Amino acid sequence: MKKVLLFLALLLILAACKNSTTEKNIAETKSAIDLNGAIKVVENAQQIFTDLFKKGDSFGVANIYTIDAKVMNAGSPAAEGRDSIIKFFGKIFRSGPKIITVKTIGVWNSTNIIVEEGKWIMADKRGNEYDHGKYLILWKMEDGKWKKFRDCHNSDIYPITK
Amino acid sequence: MKKVLLFLALLLILAACKNSTTEKNIAETKSAIDLNGAIKVVENAQQIFTDLFKKGDSFGVANIYTIDAKVMNAGSPAAEGRDSIIKFFGKIFRSGPKIITVKTIGVWNSTNIIVEEGKWIMADKRGNEYDHGKYLILWKMEDGKWKKFRDCHNSDIYPITK
Numbered sequence: 001m002k003k004v005l006l007f008l009a010l011l012l013i014l015a016a017c018k019n020s021t022t023e024k025n026i027a028e029t030k031s032a033i034d035l036n037g038a039i040k041v042v043e044n045a046q047q048i049f050t051d052l053f054k055k056g057d058s059f060g061v062a063n064i065y066t067i068d069a070k071v072m073n074a075g076s077p078a079a080e081g082r083d084s085i086i087k088f089f090g091k092i093f094r095s096g097p098k099i100i101t102v103k104t105i106g107v108w109n110s111t112n113i114i115v116e117e118g119k120w121i122m123a124d125k126r127g128n129e130y131d132h133g134k135y136l137i138l139w140k141m142e143d144g145k146w147k148k149f150r151d152c153h154n155s156d157i158y159p160i161t162k
Numbered sequence: 163m164k165k166v167l168l169f170l171a172l173l174l175i176l177a178a179c180k181n182s183t184t185e186k187n188i189a190e191t192k193s194a195i196d197l198n199g200a201i202k203v204v205e206n207a208q209q210i211f212t213d214l215f216k217k218g219d220s221f222g223v224a225n226i227y228t229i230d231a232k233v234m235n236a237g238s239p240a241a242e243g244r245d246s247i248i249k250f251f252g253k254i255f256r257s258g259p260k261i262i263t264v265k266t267i268g269v270w271n272s273t274n275i276i277v278e279e280g281k282w283i284m285a286d287k288r289g290n291e292y293d294h295g296k297y298l299i300l301w302k303m304e305d306g307k308w309k310k311f312r313d314c315h316n317s318d319i320y321p322i323t324k
Contacts, residue, residue, distance in 0.1 A: 038276045038301075041276065041301070041308045042276060042278050042299075042301060042308070045301070045308060045309075045310075046280075049310075064309060064310055065309055065310045065311070065313070066302055066304045066309045066310065066311045067304065068311075069309070069310055069311050069312065069313070070311075070312050070313070071313050072312065072313060072314035072315070073315070074236050074315070074316045074317065096286070096287070097286075097287040098284060098285065098286065098287070099284070099285040099286070099287065099289060100282060100283070100284055100285075101282065101283040101285070102280050102281070102282045102283075102297075103280055103281045103282075104278055104279075104280045105279055105280055105281060106277075106278070106279035106280075107276060107277065107278050107279075108276070108277040109273050109275070109276045109277070110273060111271050111272060111273060113271070113277060114200045114203065114204060114269060114270070114271045115268075115269065115270040115271070115275060115277055115300060116204050116266055116268070116269050117266075117267055117268035117269075117312060118208075118264050118265055118266045118267055118268075119264070119265045119267060120262060120263065120264045120265075121262070121263040121264075122260060122261075122262055123260065123261040123262075123263070124258070124259075124260065124261070125258070125259040125260070125261065127261060134314065135264075135314065136298040136300070136312055136314040137204075138277060138298070139200075139203070139204060139207070140228055142228045142229065146203045146204070146207060147207075147226060147227055147228045147231070148207075148211075148226055148227045148228065148231055149227070149228045149230075149231050149232075150231065150232050150234065150279060150298055151227070151231070151232070151233050151234060152234035152296065152297065152298040152314045152315070152316070153234070153235070153236070153314070153316070154236045154314070154315070154316040155236065
């Protein structure tokens with residue numbers, strides 16, 4: 001009887017081990033599963049954003065952003081934080097009603113991507129600065145090396161980098 | 163003796179389960195561990211980028227990008243793919259030697275961030291388009307909602323969105 005109990009205990013422990021392995025596999029494929037959800041999340045939120053934008057609701061639009069968000073617009077330093085973002089959109093809306101359309105063409109939700117935020121300065125060969133701005137860069141592994149996969153940047157001052 | 167063997171077998175299985183749990187914990191904290199590595203990866207690669215940029219080496223600079231990369235520059239559609247990226251930097255370098263400095267101020271390597279690439283169109287209230295461009299947006303969870311955390315965009319045409 002004791003042997004039977006021990007055998008049952010063994011089976012139970014093996015079953016627990018099996019569960020643990022299954023959980024690990026799920027964790028490993030989690031990013032792929034999350035990706036479909038991520039697309040829906042982003043598209044739904046962007047729909048709310050464009051609706052509020054059309055209404056010229058700077059408070060509503062700013063609420064689509066986190067408290068500590070940065071709107072990295074061209075031609076000015078980033079609008080950082082809730083108050084600055086409300087003002088940023090307020091200025092856009094005061095210049096007249098507008099319709100914005102956005103189209104999601106890629107979504108990543110994975111540790112296979114490194115996201116970098118940064119600032120850049122451009123100078124002539126003597127080192128005299130003539131332009132500066134900000135960027136978001138996505139890094140992706142290619143042939144064993146992390147390389148730039150998307151590089152979106154703009155100037156705080158100039159329209160187009162000279 | 164058999165009972166002792168069974169007990170030992172139990173211990174071994176429990177040890178195997180323990181190992182499995184440890185592996186899972188490592189996997190769960192992986193993004194935090196990777197983050198320090200990610201900063202080094204990005205800063206090292208950016209150093210190579212700025213060195214090659216200073217030399218005006220458009221082939222070398224383009225090789226910092228993946229084969230299918232997009233340089234999302236202001237004032238033009240994105241330069242997409244190796245050939246376009248070589249041409250893009252070639253044009254910059256032909257206009258004279260330059261020094262670029264980049265400073266990494268944030269790095270994310272986690273499934274807690276959704277990255278979105280997209281295109282935007284701006285129209286007046288009648289729906290007449292007057293500007294369009296591209297963006298990278300980072301989405302982050304705040305109070306149970308995915309919100310925009312970083313929003314870097316620029317126009318394919320105009321310097322600053324009207």
